[in-house]
Amino acid sequence: MNGVMAAGNLPRAEALIDLGAVAHNVTSLAGLAGQSGAATMVVVKADGYGHGAVEVASTALAAGATWLGSCSLDEALTLRAAGLTAPTLSWLDLPGTDYAAGIAADVDLSVASLDTLAEVRAAAKQAGRPARVHLKIDTGLSRNGCPPDQWARLVDAAARTPEVRVVAIWSHLACADEPGHPSIDAQAERFVEAYRVARAAGLRPLRHLANSAATLTRPDLHFDLVRPGIAVYGLNPTPQPADLRPAMTFRSSVAFTKRVPAGEGVSYGHTWTTRRDTTLALVPVGYADGVPRSLSGRMQVWLGGRRRLVAGRVCMDQIVVDCGDDPVSPGDEVILFGPGDQGEPTAREWADLIGTIDYEIVTGMCRPRLRRRHLPAPAPSLAGVPR
Numbered sequence: 001m002n003g004v005m006a007a008g009n010l011p012r013a014e015a016l017i018d019l020g021a022v023a024h025n026v027t028s029l030a031g032l033a034g035q036s037g038a039a040t041m042v043v044v045k046a047d048g049y050g051h052g053a054v055e056v057a058s059t060a061l062a063a064g065a066t067w068l069g070s071c072s073l074d075e076a077l078t079l080r081a082a083g084l085t086a087p088t089l090s091w092l093d094l095p096g097t098d099y100a101a102g103i104a105a106d107v108d109l110s111v112a113s114l115d116t117l118a119e120v121r122a123a124a125k126q127a128g129r130p131a132r133v134h135l136k137i138d139t140g141l142s143r144n145g146c147p148p149d150q151w152a153r154l155v156d157a158a159a160r161t162p163e164v165r166v167v168a169i170w171s172h173l174a175c176a177d178e179p180g181h182p183s184i185d186a187q188a189e190r191f192v193e194a195y196r197v198a199r200a201a202g203l204r205p206l207r208h209l210a211n212s213a214a215t216l217t218r219p220d221l222h223f224d225l226v227r228p229g230i231a232v233y234g235l236n237p238t239p240q241p242a243d244l245r246p247a248m249t250f251r252s253s254v255a256f257t258k259r260v261p262a263g264e265g266v267s268y269g270h271t272w273t274t275r276r277d278t279t280l281a282l283v284p285v286g287y288a289d290g291v292p293r294s295l296s297g298r299m300q301v302w303l304g305g306r307r308r309l310v311a312g313r314v315c316m317d318q319i320v321v322d323c324g325d326d327p328v329s330p331g332d333e334v335i336l337f338g339p340g341d342q343g344e345p346t347a348r349e350w351a352d353l354i355g356t357i358d359y360e361i362v363t364g365m366c367r368p369r370l371r372r373r374h375l376p377a378p379a380p381s382l383a384g385v386p387r
Contacts, residue, residue, distance in 0.1 A: 267312030
């Protein structure tokens with residue numbers, strides 16, 4: 001095997017996205033929301049958390065979602081360019097953004113200040129049609145959102161601005177992933193009060209507050225619309241079980257194998273030394289492909305039907321896997337993380353090892369050298385459907 005390079009069709013670096021898992025997750029989440037009488041906005045910001053915004057959005061709408069959520073207007077317009085016409089909210093843009101383009105494309109805009117309201121009003125005049133806006137109240141996260149002491153002025157101004165139509169009021173929870181945290185109820189109380197003020201100003205808006213965690217754990221906070229994000233992709237932000245299936249598998253293949261005697265240092269710095277004669281497999285992915293260097297000395301991969309230790313440091317372009325005396329060949333599939341069904345590592349495991357969250361792991365898979373491929377969701381069953 002020594003010196004033989006890889007052949008075949010397996011990827012150098014690939015994020016494999018199971019849209020069937022996405023469909024399952026959206027159906028589950030929309031079902032929970034529906035029990036509360038709420039609709040479901042699927043959040044596809046950051047290119048669908050690294051999973052592909054257009055593909056995820058299309059799948060989600062077919063699975064029961066009726067709204068889409070994006071961070072920026074550019075993201076929302078990408079969805080429109082792909083032919084997706086569902087109500088879509090954009091919530092974080094810079095002053096001077098071309099809001100007229102969003103209004104013309106029927107994108108809903110978040111407004112959290114009088115200055116932004118003035119920009120949106122001017123853009124609506126330019127676009128020749130009213131802007132659909134969601135007024136955002138800061139209920140305790142202290143990021144974006146109108147401060148409570150300015151809220152009455154904002155809703156009154158919005159109610160008196162003919163160029164805007166207030167579709168909803170909304171806010172975002174700080175600690176919903178910690179069920180029972182006192183801030184959740186405190187934020188909910190502030191949100192209810194903000195809604196009362198909006199109603200007193202003559203508005204009749206929808207309300208949305210619940211993120212993934214609150215969608216799963218706080219049906220009382222579903223209101224009119226829920227906004228699941230990470231749960232859509234099968235990653236559970238709460239400590240309690242949920243009916244979710246991780247959608248992303250990160251995989252590569254063996255490029256090269258060699259037999260190495262005991263006592264040889266492996267990779268930069270020789271932080272790992274062979275303890276016996278062993279076969280080493282070279283896998284052509286590294287921190288340029290989304291493998292955190294901080295996993296050096298701690299990570300495993302799934303190769304040849306079992307977990308195997310990555311020997312030494314993660315490099316920019318490659319890792320080395322200790323395979324012992326097991327037969328391993330160039331071209332063999334290597335799973336770096338996946339759903340965990342076979343026993344392979346998961347994105348959550350990576351996150352726990354390096355002290356972060358699985359959101360960061362999957363969104364970090366947007367890399368130039370990383371190919372993304374989507375497995376289509378199964379067609380809905382027609383069993384039992386009248387003809």
